[in-house]
Amino acid sequence: MWKWGCRMFVRLRSCGLTTRTIAGTTPVPLEDLPDSSLIIDRRRAEFTDPDCEARFIAHTLPERNGQLKISLLCAAVFYVVFGATDIATLGPTATAFALVALRVLVALVALGGIYAIRRRPDSIALSNSASSALLVVALAVFMVVCWYQPETLPWNVMSQALILMAVYVNFPNRIHYTVAIGAGSSAVFGAMLAFQGNLRADDLLTLVLLLILANTLGYIAARRFHLGLREQFCSAILLQQMADRDPLTGCHNRRILQKGLLDAELARTRRYGTGLSVILCDIDHFKRINDTHGHAAGDRVLADFAGLLRAMTRETVDRVVRYGGEEFLVVLPQTELAGALALAERIRAAFAASATRIGDGVTASATASFGIACVPAQHPHLPASAEALVGAADAQLYAVKHNGRNGVRGIVLSGVPELVRVAT
Numbered sequence: 001m002w003k004w005g006c007r008m009f010v011r012l013r014s015c016g017l018t019t020r021t022i023a024g025t026t027p028v029p030l031e032d033l034p035d036s037s038l039i040i041d042r043r044r045a046e047f048t049d050p051d052c053e054a055r056f057i058a059h060t061l062p063e064r065n066g067q068l069k070i071s072l073l074c075a076a077v078f079y080v081v082f083g084a085t086d087i088a089t090l091g092p093t094a095t096a097f098a099l100v101a102l103r104v105l106v107a108l109v110a111l112g113g114i115y116a117i118r119r120r121p122d123s124i125a126l127s128n129s130a131s132s133a134l135l136v137v138a139l140a141v142f143m144v145v146c147w148y149q150p151e152t153l154p155w156n157v158m159s160q161a162l163i164l165m166a167v168y169v170n171f172p173n174r175i176h177y178t179v180a181i182g183a184g185s186s187a188v189f190g191a192m193l194a195f196q197g198n199l200r201a202d203d204l205l206t207l208v209l210l211l212i213l214a215n216t217l218g219y220i221a222a223r224r225f226h227l228g229l230r231e232q233f234c235s236a237i238l239l240q241q242m243a244d245r246d247p248l249t250g251c252h253n254r255r256i257l258q259k260g261l262l263d264a265e266l267a268r269t270r271r272y273g274t275g276l277s278v279i280l281c282d283i284d285h286f287k288r289i290n291d292t293h294g295h296a297a298g299d300r301v302l303a304d305f306a307g308l309l310r311a312m313t314r315e316t317v318d319r320v321v322r323y324g325g326e327e328f329l330v331v332l333p334q335t336e337l338a339g340a341l342a343l344a345e346r347i348r349a350a351f352a353a354s355a356t357r358i359g360d361g362v363t364a365s366a367t368a369s370f371g372i373a374c375v376p377a378q379h380p381h382l383p384a385s386a387e388a389l390v391g392a393a394d395a396q397l398y399a400v401k402h403n404g405r406n407g408v409r410g411i412v413l414s415g416v417p418e419l420v421r422v423a424t
Contacts, residue, residue, distance in 0.1 A: 045226035076110035168218030249306030262386030277340035280393040286326040297358035337374035344370040371397025372410030
């Protein structure tokens with residue numbers, strides 16, 4: 001199981017922490033999850049945010065299922081092999097063969113779980129169900145075996161301890177399912193031995209305390225492992241955020257474009273027929289701000305403008321990228337030109353009306369220009385590349401700059417470069 005954890009962590013670090021796309025939606029990439037989603041419930045050893053927990057499990061599911069299939073296969077083999085002990089203890093009797101048949105049933109449940117996981121490798125619920133079903137059936141059969149073989153009590157106690165170890169360590173599952181199965185089987189096992197009356201009171205007390213100890217240690221080990229995996233997951237996400245974020249503005253840097261953000265959005269637009277708009281915005285006369293008030297003041301203006309962009313866009317859908325020094329690119333999935341123009345105009349007006357405090361009683365004001373390019377919904381001819389889409393927005397931005405700045409201008413990429421709106 002430790003190897004599983006190590007492989008999972010390596011995969012997190014190497015694959016860019018991407019996630020599958022649900023049809024027609026743009027889910028938040030794992031590296032964009034807010035810090036509030038990464039809080040871990042230490043008692044349950046799960047993320048407090050159900051969506052974050054589900055996506056963590058989905059992300060680690062291939063390694064988890066690989067470990068589970070190995071455990072299921074081992075359970076199938078050894079449960080059947082140990083049927084020889086039933087025949088050796090009871091002789092070739094009907095009871096012995098019935099116990100062997102029950103062991104074969106456990107093997108069939110295990111093999112059925114392996115088959116189901118191979119058929120549905122992306123199902124988290126199925127993975128948990130396969131693990132839980134095998135453990136419940138195996139422990140129930142084990143209780144029947146122990147009932148008919150009271151004379152092998154020492155071996156049964158040792159077997160129960162080994163099974164508990166497997167429950168907590170070898171079978172990936174939600175920790176509260178694991179605790180319920182482990183503690184429940186221990187209670188049934190202790191009650192069965194007490195009912196059989198083969199133990200003195202002091203021996204029975206010792207057995208109960210040992211079962212409690214085994215479950216406690218098992219819970220501690222399982223909890224520690226679950227927490228470790230999630231803490232590694234959080235660390236990997238935070239490292240990815242540091243690599244993909246501009247430290248001054250908190251926006252994405254151009255690395256996210258190099259990783260194929262726009263190419264992925266264009267592919268999604270092609271597949272689902274949704275609209276896509278990009279806004280290229282630039283702070284007007286930014287060098288004048290640096291020359292007049294200093295670079296520290298310029299940094300504050302940049303940070304305020306970026307904060308305005310992030311506040312006025314959809315947190316879980318849109319992307320704000322620091323494209324250059326004072327240039328920002330806003331990617332708007334599922335957005336037509338009219339919506340992009342309206343958003344850019346609101347941002348333009350809000351920024352023009354605001355002022356950045358750069359000292360005691362000193363403020364700096366600025367304006368910004370916006371160029372927009374849009375691929376409309378159900379468009380049969382998409383841009384040849386992401387660079388062509390950004391290039392069209394850059395041409396519109398240049399036109400705004402040429403006409404006096406502090407304006408918005410957009411274009412629909414439909415083969416006929418029709419100017420839709422100019423705002424100043």
